[in-house]
Amino acid sequence: MSSSALSSAVLAALLLSSAAPGDDPHAGPSAGPTGAALSENGRVAAFLTAHCRDCHIGEAAEAGFDLDSLPADLSDPRAGAAWAKALGRIERGEMPPADYGVPPADESAAAAQALRAALTAAEQTRYAAHGRAELRRLSRDEYANALREALALPHLELTEMLPPDGNEHGFAKSAGALDFSHVTVSQYLDVADYALREALADLPGPRPPRTVRVSMNSVEGAAEITTLRTQLHHSVAIPLVGQEIDPTLELSRGDFNDNEDRGYLRDPEPKFDGVATFMHSRANHQIVVKPFRVLQDGEYVFRVRGWSLRNDHGTLKPTDKPGVVAFYTPSGRLLGRCDLPANEPGVGECRAWLRKDEPVEYLAVTPPSAWVKGRPVGDDRKWKHIDSVGVAIQWLEMEGPLPADDDARRADWPRESHRRLLGDLPLEPVQDEDAPQRRRGRPVQPVDPETGLRYTVVSENPDADAERLLRTFAERALRRPPTDADLATPLAQIRARLADDQPLVEALLAGYRALLTSPAFLLRLEEPGPLGGYELASRLSLFLWDGPPDDELKAAAARGELRTDAGLRRQTERLLNDAKADRFVAQFLDRWLALDEIRLTEPDENLYPESTDFLTESMVEETRAFFAAMLADDLPVSHVYDSDFLTINQPLAALYGVEGVEGSAIRRAPIPADHIRGGLLTQASLLKVTANGTTTSPVVRGVFVMDRLLGDPPPPPPASVPAIEPDISGATTIREQLEAHRADPACAGCHRKIDPPGFALESFDVMGAFRERYRVLSDEKPGRRPKRPDGRPIGWMEGPPVESSGDLPGAGAFADVTEFRERLRGMDRQIASNLLRRLTVYATGAPVSFADEAEFEAALDSLRPDGYGLRSMVHAVVQSELFRNK
Incomplete structure (x- = not known):
């Protein structure tokens, strides 16, 4: 079978496997179980008629929220999501707007309570039938890590070869973020083939170091x-x-x-x-x-x-x-x-x-x-x-390459990745009398024209050896014990090639390729209800290792250990203590704090000539090391905005004005007395990803803090409102521009929440360095500016002073970023709620919804006495029914 034909067959198998149990994959869309229809709910209907229909009807509906076109049957997930947003606006008092008249408090509360009950009932019905999380494929990082683990190639670069993933609920962990098509499967096949060939030994024997x-x-x-x-x-x-x-x-x-x-x-x-x-x-x-x-x-x-x-x-x-x-x-x-x-x-x-x-x-x-x-x-x-x-x-x-020692990765020949595919079958160098013996003074090893390898694999019984090797490989590669159904297509691929007199290596590679793109390997296969041991092992390892379970975790699943609280906690601790947990730290932070966007803009060399790649790399390493310390020591959530230590190296110490730190390695350092730094909030990585290469914006940084750290994202601005571009000439300050902008009533409400954290962070420039005045570009007064070797000015001079004061709603006024951080001290539960919600999405592939709120709030309550420690949060997620059920 050709690669193209194999791709089509695999796609068909995957699509069929994605149907829910009992569903007809060829049937049309179904309304599903009927939820509480809002049109039949008197309190909600009366509230909508009295307070919402004037602005939210027809093509001119405000914010595109048209009540007449929005389904009232909450069994439709898309309708449920829209109504959930509306509920949030009503409960926060943002809708109806104050200038349209505020409804009586008891009327708003009754409507909100009825809408919340209807949404909860609809979700509970849907969960019973289909589970919280939809079936999905592995993300490209999960798939790349699964290949590396299966093939014992921990440093093989594969991620950029795979199609990019989407983003839903903040992460590439949900079905909606992981689209699936014939093109996707074809690319996964290509990457699997590449990885398999990389795993094979390139020579019949080792090279000396x-x-x-x-x-x-x-x-x-x-x-x-x-x-x-x-x-x-x-x-x-x-x-x-x-x-x-x-x-x-x-x-x-x-x-x-x-x-x-x-x-x-x-x-x-x-x-x-x-x-x-x-x-x-x-x-x-x-x-x-x-x-x-x-x-x-x-x-x-x-x-x-x-x-x-x-x-x-x-x-x-x-x-x-x-x-x-x-x-x-x-x-x-x-x-x-x-x-x-x-x-x-x-x-x-x-x-x-x-x-x-x-x-x-x-x-x-x-x-x-x-x-x-x-x-x-x-x-x-x-x-x-x-x-x-x-x-x-x-x-x-x-x-x-380093010689053999006590490191199993570098032990005997052939290497482990080769043995995972070909076992201990003997290798014989290819003999070709017509091939040149030397090229450029070096010996030349002839190549087998059928395989491209410099050796042939010797087998007395190719069919039996192939089946034995495939079963052994499947036991290691799959996240559960392989079944005969799992091996049927790979075995058929192998036997068809052997029958065609193709080399054993090519036959085996075809079988392995089919296995590595099969539903059992590529999809998260879970049934509604409590998860089994292997499903829990898979979910736990994809959460904390961003990859497959190891042999010990699968053995714990086989013993039933993961079905107990103590066993699940024990394995969670083991995974957190493993070096592979660094993947979780990196991937979670990349999406939560947008660290993967840190190189989307680079500081303007005229304004920031001190910027270097080393400094940018160090920024990311700092945040990862700090979060890892929070995880290792179960540090409280207050470390989001405050701490008594930094995780820095030499370039970061120079940027922060900290003495006594030398060298490239990131290490803990105590924060000097009265220093402005502390916590994630003031780290250079977060300050750089919220700026462009030239200017900072209190709006951008304010939205980032409200959304990513406080879990209170503002609605998007009206399409008719233009973006504010800071004036890099220094003629007007960003505060002056925002004050004029907030004169528009349509903008003032949101900016009351957005601007204060943004103004506090104006104390830091686009690289995260503390500043008291802006840097500006100007052709005036060149004598004040340093020169390049050719006599041209470096490009910047001091501009207007930075004003970092503000008033955080519900917390109080502040004069600078230090006082702003103090104002956050009363918001630990809100910060913890945001972080725990994001961990839940990352771990389960689904957000915390109305049906989950009671258990979620109980988990928050249990975390409160110890300050909402990060490691305790991870355990709370894993121990929850949200994690242990589909």
């Missing part, structure tokens, strides 16, 4: 790292002999308009043995270390010899800041960072797992800016016009 060193000991040595040679050629890097500037380097930049005059680099004795670089950006630079060829998958060590220094207009001076050199793949995956001492040479080291032929890039990440704009006149050296901290590099080194 080797060490490759690139030394900066000549022009020729520097040529091994193109970017360093380019920087020398353009005089933005300094050649060094020992720790002094090499005075003998001769260079000509050539003539850009003359293709024949490309300039030159010459280095008479003494030749330089190091290069000081001041560039932190990978843009427009070839930063791949070409000699670092990865000949085989495995773990590698990177080393750098160098130090940090300061160049003051051509004079080298001491610095108190250590340096950092980082290694990346071209996709941007951080492999590791090597810390280097200040002023004296030292060796930094880090480790990373690499795939065969994966390129390796380096970057000196600690210099504060690229500063290489413009061209000095003649052959003048640019570095003579700069005062900047840089990193001196004498050599870079890569060693690997």
Whole structure:
């Protein structure tokens, strides 16, 4: 069967499996169980007629909420969601608007109570028939992690190869966010095929480890790292002999308009043995270390010899800041960072797992800016016009793949991923007398034209070996014990290929591919009612590991342990203590706090020349480490806005004005007395994702705080109201613009809630640095502005003062962000309710609804005595009936 035919067959199986038990997948839509119809509810109908119909009827209905076109039967989930929004507006007193007349309190309360009862009854009926959460496929992160676990390839990059997921209720964990089509299945098939081939050994035997060193000991040595040679050629890097500037380097930049005059680099004795670089950006630079060829998958060590220094207009001076050199793949995956001492040479080291032929890039990440704009006149050296901290590099080194030791990942040959597919079947090198014996001085291993492999797999009984290997693989890959039905299609794929005399490897890969895109692997298959042991194991691991259950969790499911409170709690603790819980931290924060959007905008280099990629990376690492600390120590929810510690490294310490923190590693640091920082609220990551590259907006930040932290999102603005663009010339402040904006009655109500937290956070710029005045772009008074090497101004000057005062409804007035954080102290239950709701959506795939409110509020009550600890919240979710039932 062709891949296309297999894709169609798999899609058909998946669609059939998605029908609810007893449903006809070919039948038309059904009204389902009849809920309480609002048209038959006297109190609701009377309230709507008296207070709502004037504005919410017909094509001109306010906010598009047309009562005549909205179904009154609440068994329709879409109608129920619309009526739930209306209920919220009525209960908060936002509708009807005050200027239309406020209904009597008892009348509003009676209508709201009747509507809430009707919505609750409709949901309870729907849950009994179909469960809280709809059937869905795995998200692309869950699927990628499932493949990595099944194939023992923990560092295989797959996520970006899969179709992007949607977002419903804040996360890609609900059926509505995970669309399903023939195209989706085809892409999942392609990724499964790619991952399977990556799992196979590339050679019939292991390669010995080797060490490759690139030394900066000549022009020729520097040529091994193109970017360093380019920087020398353009005089933005300094050649060094020992720790002094090499005075003998001769260079000509050539003539850009003359293709024949490309300039030159010459280095008479003494030749330089190091290069000081001041560039932190990978843009427009070839930063791949070409000699670092990865000949085989495995773990590698990177080393750098160098130090940090300061160049003051051509004079080298001491610095108190250590340096950092980082290694990346071209996709941007951080492999590791090597810390280097200040002023004296030292060796930094880090480790990373690499795939065969994966390129390796380096970057000196600690210099504060690229500063290489413009061209000095003649052959003048640019570095003579700069005062900047840089990193001196004498050599870079890569060693690997590391030999066998006590780490099972790097044990014997072939590697674990290969054995998961082919077991211990012998491998014989391909023999081809006509193939060239050597290429470029290296031995050449012939390739099997049918498989593309450099070996053949030897089997005395291919059919029996294939079935045995498939069953073993299925037991590991599926989230429950495989059934004969699960194996029927994969076995048919294997036997058809063996009957066609195809190699055993190709037959097995076809069977594995069918299994990895089958309903049992790709879909969350759950029945309405209490979940079984394996379903609970799957739900728990997808919650806390964003991937499949391991053998121990499946064994606990088989013993019935997960059906008990104590057993479920014990396994929850184990999963939280595992390194794979880092996936939960990363994925949850990416969506909750929009950390995955942190690079959508970059600070304007004219306004914020101190911005670096290293700083942006550190911002995300800070928030993840802080949330992980909350999770590990069961810290109270007040840490959303306050704490007595930070989780920072050297660049963040510089941004926050904290002394005594050096190096690239994130670590806990006590907050100095009277410091403005504390909690998630004032972390640079949140402040950056709520700003663009040039300006901040109290509206954007205010909406973020109200929605993401307080769980009280404002309604979207009317379409007729234009967005407010801050004035970067400094002529008017954002507060002045908002005061004029709020003169419109249609805007004033929402802005009373939105603006106060936004104004409090105006104390921080687009990078999250504290400020007392805005930075503005201006052509006036250039003498006040620092210059670039070519004489052009850096681009910013101080503007108007920041006003960070406000009045938080229900909490009181505040003068600055510190007092604003104090005003949040009485809102812990609201903050906890928001966070617990988001955890529930993430864990179960469905939001907390009317039918869930009683249990949800009881859980909040139980968490209150200990301050709503984060770890306790996770346990409360897992122990709830919302989690333990579909």
